[in-house]
Amino acid sequence: MRARILSILAYTGAALTLLVAVCVPFVLMGAFTNVVAHAGLHIDAVYSGGAVARTVQRDGYRIVVYQPVQSRLLERIEPFVQIVFEPADSLPAHVSEEIDLDGDGRPDVRVSFNLPADPNAPLRGDVTALNKTYVSLANVGGESFSRMVVRTGNKIVVRVPLNKELGR
Amino acid sequence: MASRSSALARPPAFRSVGRSILLTLPIALWSLLMFTPSFRQAGRDRHIGALLVILFMTTLFFLMMRTGETYRWRRIFFVALGFLFPFGFIAALVAERGTMSIPISRMVSGDTPFCFMVTPSLLLPAAFARTIIFPGSILPTASNPHSIAIMIGIWFAMTLVLGKAWCSYGCFFGGIEEGFAAFAKRRRLHRLITRFGAQLRLIPWAILVFVVLASAALFEPVYCMWLCPFKAVTEFPAVRNVTTAIQMGIFVALFVGLVVVLPFLTKKRTQCGFFCPFGAFQSIFNKINLFEIRFNREKCVDCTLCQTTCPTVALSKESIRDGKTLLNCMKCGACVDVCKKGAAVWHLKGTAVAVKPERARLLFLYGAWAMATMMGGSILANSVATMVHWLPGK
Numbered sequence: 417m418r419a420r421i422l423s424i425l426a427y428t429g430a431a432l433t434l435l436v437a438v439c440v441p442f443v444l445m446g447a448f449t450n451v452v453a454h455a456g457l458h459i460d461a462v463y464s465g466g467a468v469a470r471t472v473q474r475d476g477y478r479i480v481v482y483q484p485v486q487s488r489l490l491e492r493i494e495p496f497v498q499i500v501f502e503p504a505d506s507l508p509a510h511v512s513e514e515i516d517l518d519g520d521g522r523p524d525v526r527v528s529f530n531l532p533a534d535p536n537a538p539l540r541g542d543v544t545a546l547n548k549t550y551v552s553l554a555n556v557g558g559e560s561f562s563r564m565v566v567r568t569g570n571k572i573v574v575r576v577p578l579n580k581e582l583g584r
Numbered sequence: 585m586a587s588r589s590s591a592l593a594r595p596p597a598f599r600s601v602g603r604s605i606l607l608t609l610p611i612a613l614w615s616l617l618m619f620t621p622s623f624r625q626a627g628r629d630r631h632i633g634a635l636l637v638i639l640f641m642t643t644l645f646f647l648m649m650r651t652g653e654t655y656r657w658r659r660i661f662f663v664a665l666g667f668l669f670p671f672g673f674i675a676a677l678v679a680e681r682g683t684m685s686i687p688i689s690r691m692v693s694g695d696t697p698f699c700f701m702v703t704p705s706l707l708l709p710a711a712f713a714r715t716i717i718f719p720g721s722i723l724p725t726a727s728n729p730h731s732i733a734i735m736i737g738i739w740f741a742m743t744l745v746l747g748k749a750w751c752s753y754g755c756f757f758g759g760i761e762e763g764f765a766a767f768a769k770r771r772r773l774h775r776l777i778t779r780f781g782a783q784l785r786l787i788p789w790a791i792l793v794f795v796v797l798a799s800a801a802l803f804e805p806v807y808c809m810w811l812c813p814f815k816a817v818t819e820f821p822a823v824r825n826v827t828t829a830i831q832m833g834i835f836v837a838l839f840v841g842l843v844v845v846l847p848f849l850t851k852k853r854t855q856c857g858f859f860c861p862f863g864a865f866q867s868i869f870n871k872i873n874l875f876e877i878r879f880n881r882e883k884c885v886d887c888t889l890c891q892t893t894c895p896t897v898a899l900s901k902e903s904i905r906d907g908k909t910l911l912n913c914m915k916c917g918a919c920v921d922v923c924k925k926g927a928a929v930w931h932l933k934g935t936a937v938a939v940k941p942e943r944a945r946l947l948f949l950y951g952a953w954a955m956a957t958m959m960g961g962s963i964l965a966n967s968v969a970t971m972v973h974w975l976p977g978k
Contacts, residue, residue, distance in 0.1 A: 419936065422934040423934060423935045423936070426874065426932045426933060426934030426935045427932070427935075429874045429933075429934070430874055430875075430932055430947045433744075433745055433874055433875075433947075433951050434950055434951050436741075436745055436951075437745045437950070437951040437954045437955060440738075440741040440742060440745065440954075440955065440958065441618065441958050444737075444741040444744075445734075445737045445738050445741050446737070447737075448736065448737035448738075448740045449733045449734050449736075449737030449738075450733075450737075451737075452722070452732065452733035452736045452737060453722060453723055453733040455710075455714075456714055457710055457714050457715070457716050457722060458714065458715060458716065459694060459715075459716050459718070459719070459720070459721070459722065460715045460717045460718075460803060462803070462804075463691055463692055463694065463718070463719040464692075464694065465692065487803075488803050489800075489801050489802070489803060490802050490803075491802055491803040491804070492802060492804070493803075558687055558688035558822075558824065559688075559824060559825070560688075560825075561688065561691075561692070564688060564689075564692070566687075566689035566692070567689060568689045568690070568692060568693035568695075569693060569727070571693075573689070573692055573693075
């Protein structure tokens, strides 16, 4: 009797597995995708740049300043602040901007770069630290996650390292 | 070769043509259903790709029904997938960005396509910090349709059906080494593998534990960054300093060693069996999957041919004596096909062993082949369309 019940349960399970298989492309893939999408997860700040601190509007473009990103546990990342210039196609051919990163009303860094006409051409730029909290960068491109001046789509992403002693 | 021995093990016509066609009909209809959207899209290349894949998948399933063999026909699909996936993937990368390497700008813009292999590395940071340590995007974007949510959704849904059989029907990497293993004329290093089989089987688990803990501690996908052999044939971080150069060296060394040379020498899927942490992770799902391979002890003569043939060392003398496979069995069917005594059988958990093994095989194969057609078939169709697009004179 037990064997018969087990057998019935097994075939019911097998039938359900087949039903699941049929449902995968039409229902389940979408359902599980929604679960992951709405799980309140976010991409690590090392890749995404973290949360936006404030936006500065300029003539025809804006500068988005992000909150500082610090390393966690044994993370091998230099603390940094991300700055985004967007839209890139509205930027002048030469950009040189003094930017207040910590919101105290005084500029912290000067970012300067020449924007190539070809969006796929390599971009390099300079960052001059105006106080000891930040680290200057000369002729930087996409060297590391903490030190970069790169073009991503219609944005220019600049990452300025924080001085390790003072940045925390 | 396993396929030759298995061909001897059974009569050439296991089922009549008519009955085989009848049993293949659901898969033929499923294939048509899966590829109907391709025919609605513009482009003759896509139509040709879809049509060829429908014929390919349906023919292979028909041959499984007709001959009663699973491994040989599944292997044709799997090797084709393994070799054509990098082709289509690399072609798309080169067309889009002109290189296989991922520039840092693509990583910070969330444009890295998500690969299921990284899933175990994400678990702890996602659970405890709600953070995904991968440079992709959670939701699909115009520049990155292979978003994290979609890929995890596909993987989990398919895993419910396949369990560890993902590694034989779903993975688009395993076919590469299965292909190199198939090229080999004879089995080398067999005694060594048999002697140290128990230890070798533990390596993927050790790597899994290391990768999960190290990823959580370093907040980076350690497997992707340092250990994935398949980076060598898909995409990899652009070499921009000594660290990335070392990473690239590791990827190439692991690929050549574990995916090309060792499978060719041993006729085993050495990367899958002795290295892949995702495979170990996937083994856990064998516990909840209803299908398995069992051994009829009344018929078994302990010849260990199945153990010798198993591509991933998922059998030991003890396990055969117990009538079971080990947890890392990926249900490829090699042991069943090679067994001359018919002792190795497909089995549905909860039913009597070897009473209706063909029914268990059919129930398993319908689900597995449906998933293979859905995912692997789509990849094959895409790669074939790319090849057709590149044909001379076009």
